[in-house]
Amino acid sequence: MxxxxxxxxxxxxxxxxxxxxxxxxxxxxxxxxxxxxxxxxxxxxxxxxxxxxxxxxxxxxxxxxxxxxxxxxxxxxxxxxxxxxxxxxxxxxxxxxxxxxxxxxxxxxxxxxxxxxxxxxxxxxxxxxxxxxxxxxxxxxxxxxxxxxxxxxxxxxxxxxxxxxxxxxxxxxxxxxxxxxxxxxxxxxxxxxxxxxxxxxxxxxxxxxxxxxxxQSKEDRVRKLRQDLAIMRQRRADVLHFCPDRRDILKAIARKEERRRRELEAVLSGRQSDLPADEDDA
Incomplete structure (x- = not known):
């Protein structure tokens, strides 16, 4: 091979x-x-x-x-x-x-x-x-x-x-x-x-x-959150391209994106995020 x-x-x-x-x-x-x-x-x-x-x-x-x-x-x-x-x-x-x-x-x-x-x-x-x-x-x-x-x-x-x-x-x-x-x-x-x-x-x-x-990327929380959002955008694009009928996957990605947006807004504004720990972050 x-x-x-x-x-x-x-x-x-x-x-x-x-x-x-x-x-x-x-x-x-x-x-x-x-x-x-x-x-x-x-x-x-x-x-x-x-x-x-x-x-x-x-x-x-x-x-x-x-x-x-x-x-x-x-x-x-x-x-x-x-x-x-x-x-x-x-x-x-x-x-x-x-x-x-x-x-x-x-x-x-x-x-x-x-x-x-x-x-x-x-x-x-x-x-x-x-x-x-x-x-x-x-x-x-x-x-x-x-x-x-x-x-x-x-x-x-x-x-x-x-x-x-x-x-x-x-x-x-x-x-x-x-x-x-x-x-x-x-x-x-x-x-x-x-x-x-x-x-x-x-x-x-x-x-x-x-x-x-x-x-290096782990040192910056804002950069990390923006990277997570980019990951979700890429996965959504891949699902829409390959299996657009998988609405269960698309809904899961949308929920993750919304969570990351809220966390990013909190960090940028200097507020403490009120979201519970995310088991998917590991």
Whole structure:
């Protein structure tokens, strides 16, 4: 089974060599490796280029540098244009794939025929050292049991850094149009609309915590609320495009949007929100 492992980078010169080396070391026999840089102003692309030029292994290598910075979602929307397979394994430029990662994902695809696969990870600090205490993730099991209306309201779905996506997630829905979201908040929901999602307990990725966009965004409550509203807008657009008769999902999204608008108004006005805790926020 041909898979594409995509190393997507921006300003990650301190980490990119280890990330690319781990991609090159994958033991899946039919693998395309795409190294793509979002017009980094540092040495990220030079390092990727030098390593691609020196590579003599079995994998097909594709090298890309965006002529201008597209941002996270703009870059994500381009990825399947750079690949030749139906499956894309995402690899951020600061995370390290275990050698077996592509092979284990291929086995899961052959077994389950999902449209989205994600896995457990080994948490690392910024220096790449595994944390003494690793998280025991129970949320994937809870998400699998949620109905589509309940899933639509849940802000966080999957650990995007560990994910693999089927081309159908873009062919059926088009590009992601909300630039403030993270791709996993959109793509796993699309996958559930289409069919199934597979979670793997195997720690297939070494994941650098406390750096990157997803951690930065948590520092600003206003930004976070606006991001949540963007997530709901994208999900509503996807439902209207793919299954407009699912009014139960649309009503759930509308309720979540109204809640977030009220919270945002309270924060902007300096008032304390009078809404009870939201179980879907986790």
């Amino acid at each position: 041909r898979l594409s492992l995509v190393v997507m980078a921006y300003r990650q010169e301190a980490f990119i060599a280890d990330t690319v080396a781990a991609a090159f070391a994958q033991d899946h026999p039919d693998l395309e490796i795409v190294l793509t840089d979002d017009c980094s102003p540092d040495d990220t692309f030079r390092i990727m280029s030098d390593m691609a030029a020196a590579y003599t292994g079995p994998h097909r290598i594709v090298l890309n540098r965006n002529p201008q910075n597209l941002g996270l979602i703009g870059h994500v929307n381009r990825l399947f244009d750079l690949t030749t397979s139906d499956w894309l394994i995402y690899n951020a430029g600061d995370d390290i794939s275990e050698t077996r990662r592509a092979r284990v994902i291929a086995e899961a695809i052959a077994r389950d025929d999902p449209r989205y696969v994600y896995s457990n990870v080994t948490d690392m600090d910024a220096a790449g050292v595994a944390l003494d205490k690793q998280r025991n993730r129970t949320r994937p099991e809870a998400l699998q049991q949620k109905s589509l209306p309940d899933l639509a309201k849940a802000v966080s779905h999957a650990l995007g850094a560990s994910s693999a996506w089927h081309r159908d997630l873009f062919d059926h829905f088009g590009p992601i149009t909300e630039s403030e979201v993270f791709e996993d908040q959109v793509l796993m929901f699309r996958a559930r609309l289409l069919g199934s999602v597979t979670w793997l307990e195997d720690r297939l990725l070494r994941y650098r915590r406390s750096i990157g966009l997803s951690f």
